[in-house]
Amino acid sequence: MNITISKNELNSSLQAVMHAVSSTSPQPYLRGIRITADGEGLVLTGSNADISIQMNMQRNDSNDLNIIEEGSILIDGKVLTEIVRKLDSETISIEVIDGALTKFSGHSALFRINGMNPSDYPDIDFSKPPVSFTLKAADMISIIDQTVFAAAPKDTRPVLTGVNFKLEGGVLTVTSTDSFRLSKKTVSVDSAETFNITIPSRSLNELKSTVLTDPEAMIEISLNSRKAEFISAGIIFQTKLLDGSYPETDRLIPKEFNREMMIDRMDLIRAIDRNTFIRTENQAINRLQCSENEIVLTNRSQEIGDSQEVLSADFTGEELDISFSAQYVIEACRAIGSENIKIRFTGEMKPFIITDPADDSLIELVLPVRTYN
C-alpha cells in the first residue's frame, strides 16, 4: 500500500473511526484501525465488541487522495491518530515498506511504525439490513438527548441500559427507563415498516459525535434483529442491539390527573439545583408542598441542615405534599427545553409527568419517593 492524502481530511476521518476503537482492548488488533486502499478509494475501519465504524473516502479536491499502490495495513489507533494529528504538512504519505512496517512522512518528519497484519482483523459485515427509514440528523440528536439520560447506567435487566425504538403505523416511539423514571418521545416517520429494537445507550452517544455531526444531513437507518446501521455520506456506523424484550411501559403512564402545576422551567431547575448540596446518603431528595396559595420547595439532611424556597408558579387542584429525586426532575426539565413546563400529578405516591405545555410528543415521567420528614 502506498498513498498520499490531505492531512486534515484524514485526521477528521480517523477521529470519527476512533469512536469505535477500544484503546485498552486486550486484543491488539481491536486497538487498531485498518486502512485499505483499492480501486474504489480508501476505507478506514474500527471496531470494538459493540460498535463498528467504516469510513469510505473517494478521491476529491479536498482530500487530494492519491493511491499509488493498492493494499492494506492495520495500525494501532492511538499511534495512527497521534502521527496524523501532529505531522506538520498539508499532504502526508503512507507507505507499507516491509511486511507490516509502515512509513509515514510529511514535511521534514518521518516515522517508521510497526503495523499489524491486516488479515488478523475481524471480518465485519457492513452489508445493509433490509428494514430501512430516514431521519434528519437534527431529529436523531434530539431523540438521543431527550431519552438516553433516563436509561439505566447498569441493570440486572441489560435491556434497560439501552433505548427502545419502536416503529408502528408511521409513528416512531422512543422509550428509556431505569425503573424510577421514564422518558418517551414520539416522532412521525414516513415509513410503513414495523420493528421493536433496543440500542445500547453508549452506541447512541458515540453516534452523536460521528454520523450526526452535520445536523442538516439525512441519515439512513437500516436494521435487522441483531444490528442497526446509521449511514451518512461516506460513513457507516453499526451497533449491535440489546437482547431481551423491552418492558411494556404505556400502562405506567397515567392518563388522568387531578392536580397541575405550570412553572418557568429554568426557575424550577435553578431552585432545585441551589439545594442539591444538601444530601442524605449521597441523594438529594426535594419535597414540594403545593396549595393554590403557595408552593414551597424544601430539602433537609440531619447532618448539613435544610433549605426552603417559595416558588413562583401556578398550581390547581387539591393540596399536595410530594417528594422526588432532585437529579431526576432536573434532567427531565433539561430534556424538555420549552420556556414553561407543565407538571401533572395524580397523587402523593403516584408517578407524575412533566411536559412542554404545548406539546405532548415528549413525556417525562418521575416516580416520587417516600420520605419521613
Add this chain to the structure above:
Amino acid sequence: MNITISKNELNSSLQAVMHAVSSTSPQPYLRGIRITADGEGLVLTGSNADISIQMNMQRNDSNDLNIIEEGSILIDGKVLTEIVRKLDSETISIEVIDGALTKFSGHSALFRINGMNPSDYPDIDFSKPPVSFTLKAADMISIIDQTVFAAAPKDTRPVLTGVNFKLEGGVLTVTSTDSFRLSKKTVSVDSAETFNITIPSRSLNELKSTVLTDPEAMIEISLNSRKAEFISAGIIFQTKLLDGSYPETDRLIPKEFNREMMIDRMDLIRAIDRNTFIRTENQAINRLQCSENEIVLTNRSQEIGDSQEVLSADFTGEELDISFSAQYVIEACRAIGSENIKIRFTGEMKPFIITDPADDSLIELVLPVRTYN
C-alpha cells in the same frame, strides 16, 4: 453574628480562601472557613497544614458590607461556597440563629446550615515576619512559571519538592531541581536583606490563583525561617517553608562550552512533541545528532517503531550525539518563551543549558541520558 453583603464580592473572596481549605481533611474544622465580623469588618480564614489564607473585607461601595451584629462562625467550606455561588440575589444575609445554626438568605431562598464552633478553629498567627521586600505580581508569576515545573514531584530529600529563593546583595536567585534538570532565575530586587528559604511547589501554584490574580499589583513578601507571607490588598497568603538546606547548585552549571545550537523555539518544541508517542518504559528519549551540515532528531522504541526529523537550525562546534528526556527539553523551552533559543553543550554525557540568546537571567539545565541505540 448577623451581616449582609454583596453576593459577588463574598463569592470571589471565598473562592480565594478555598485554595487553603482541604475538603477531605479528617478534621472537620479544617474543612471549614471561619467568618468573623467585628468593628474592623469581615475576616474570612481558611487553612490546611501548609497554607493559610486570611481575607479582610472592609465595608465599601462594591461589597456593600453591613454588620448588624458582631460575632463569628465556622462553616464547611464546600457548603458555604455552594450556597453563596448559587443564591440568586445581589445581597445575601448571614445570621447565626441558634448556637452554630446559621441562616443564609437571598431572594426567595433560605438555608439553615449546621455550622461549627468557631473557637474550635486553630489559632493561626498571621503577624508579619520581619524580613520584607516587594515584587510586582507579574514578576512573581514569571518566577513561578519558570521554575516550579523543574522541582521534584516527590523526593527522598523533601527540600527538592520546593523552589529555593535566595536573596543576597540585591539579587534574588530562584532555583528548582529534581536532580535531572535544573531551572535558575535571577532577578534584581531593591532590598539589602539576606535570606535562603525553600517554598513548597504546591504553595507557589496556589499563590498564583489567589494573591497574584492582578499582574499589576505590588506584592509584599515577608518571611522568617519557618514561614513566608505574601500580602496584597486585603489578602494574606501564608505558607510554611521546607526544612533542610537546599543543595549548592552553582557548581553544577557549566561555564564554558564547546558547541552551540541556535533554533526557533517552537520548531524544536513541535519536532520533539511530534515523536513523544514513541515511548520505552513510558519515557520518550530523543537523540540529537549534530554536525555543522545537518541536525537530526530521532526517537525509537522496539515495540512501536522510530521517528526521524531533520531540524532547521545552526550548529557550531565538533560533531555531537546526545540523548535527553523529551519532556525535560520541552518544559525548559516553554519556560524560556523567546522566539529563538540557544543550547550550549560541553560533551555527550555532560549537562547542557538552554537560554534566551539575548538574556542569561533564566538558565535551564538538562542532564543527558545514556542510550544504547
